[in-house]
Amino acid sequence: MNDTRAPRIPVDQLHAYVRAIWEQAGSSPREAQLVADHLVAANLTGHDSHGVGMIPRYVDSLRDHELKLNAHASVVKDVGAVLTVDGGKGFGQVVAHEAMELGIERAKKLGVCAVALRNAHHIGRIGHWAEQCAKAGLASFHFVNVAGDPLVAPFGGADRRIGTNPFCAAFPREGKAPLVLDFATSAVAYGKTRVAYNQGKQVPPGALIDHEGKPTVEPKVMMEEPFGALMPVGGQAGGHKGFGLAAMCEIFGGALSGGYTTHEDTLQKTNAIINCMLSVIADPAAFDAPNAEAEADAFVEWVKASPLAGGAERIYAPGEPERATRAEREANGIPVDPQTWRQIREAALAAGLPQDDADRWSARLQ
Ligand SMILES: NC(=O)c1ccc[n+]([C@@H]2O[C@H](COP(=O)([O-])OP(=O)(O)OC[C@H]3O[C@@H](n4cnc5c(N)ncnc54)[C@H](O)[C@@H]3O)[C@@H](O)[C@H]2O)c1
Known part of the structure; x- marks a missing residue:
């Protein structure tokens, strides 16, 4: 779902939509707010596998009486x-x-x-x-x-x-x-194998084995029987x-x-x-470490001064790629691909959002 060509949704509007879905499902305003904060923040950091695309799975879990609201x-x-x-x-x-x-x-x-x-x-x-x-x-x-x-x-x-x-x-x-x-x-994350499967692509070597334990680059071993493993x-x-x-x-x-x-x-x-x-x-x-932060910073500066290996564009400290994605998405909106968008709409309806409201949100956000 990390598709740069996918339609972009403004952050505050996506947040409001997520809140509306969960309030409709029965969450308190605070719960809906915390869920929206988290899911939208995951998208902002580039981890779409843990962002608003999780809503359909949560609605399934609610239907199965597994997820307890307002606990x-x-x-x-x-x-x-x-x-x-x-x-x-x-x-x-x-x-x-x-x-x-x-x-x-x-x-x-x-x-x-x-x-x-x-x-x-x-x-x-x-x-x-x-x-x-x-x-x-x-x-x-x-x-x-x-x-x-x-x-x-x-x-x-x-x-x-x-x-x-x-x-x-x-x-x-x-x-x-x-x-x-x-x-x-x-x-690799499981979500990344699902995306590769949907797009008919392979995954990098070393990430998957098939049902016999043999290395494979075919993501279908995670989606179709006989199942392999990550x-x-x-x-x-x-x-x-x-x-x-x-x-x-x-x-x-x-x-x-x-x-x-x-x-x-x-x-x-x-x-x-x-x-x-x-x-x-x-x-x-x-x-007893008054210099802890200065030492951490000196270390980061030291590793970043390494000459770049072939193909590398820069050296990142832990957390830096997420911050860069966040800055870009805060400015330009969050990409949500059409299939995920449809699935969220279906989940919203299943959670009780009236059809008219769902239509209004869709019109507003697309
Ligand atoms: N709740 C759950 O059950 C569950 C299960 C699995 C994963 N997750 C979440 O899924 C998310 C994605 O996990 P993932 O394994 O796909 O993450 P990933 O492979 O993207 O790795 C992310 C980490 O590596 C760092 N990083 C990424 N690129 C880098 C680079 N070029 N140089 C230096 N550092 C770099 C990031 O700053 C971050 O700390 C995580 O947020 C994780 O918490 C949740």
């Missing part, structure tokens, strides 16, 4: 610097926001806080949560599992056993954008590292939160995406 994060155990929070299958965009608010408050008081969130409906782009911490001046790292939804093979394995479990870490900088590393531990990040050569990180995301995110990991008994049977996340949030001011 809130509830603290199930509080031992000061460690909080265990249950998301009650509420909107991830709400319960993760609330879990971060709790963790931020504690980290400011105690220097550090580990927040384990379980049982949240899809929490989307994880960088959003790291940015919430960074806005409060705090560093953080996040281990996330996609509970019971395997798409990735273990290194050396030939079928799907693990979710696309994202890892994220962010470092705040006074008066500057934070450094934000945020990626799925699969070699490779862990690192592919054929370094996939043991991606697999290891994905495994620790399962265990820290899924097990330590009191949620669940992916195995035979927990395989997801509906459209719901359930995430568990362990976030460790730390106040840089609590360390």
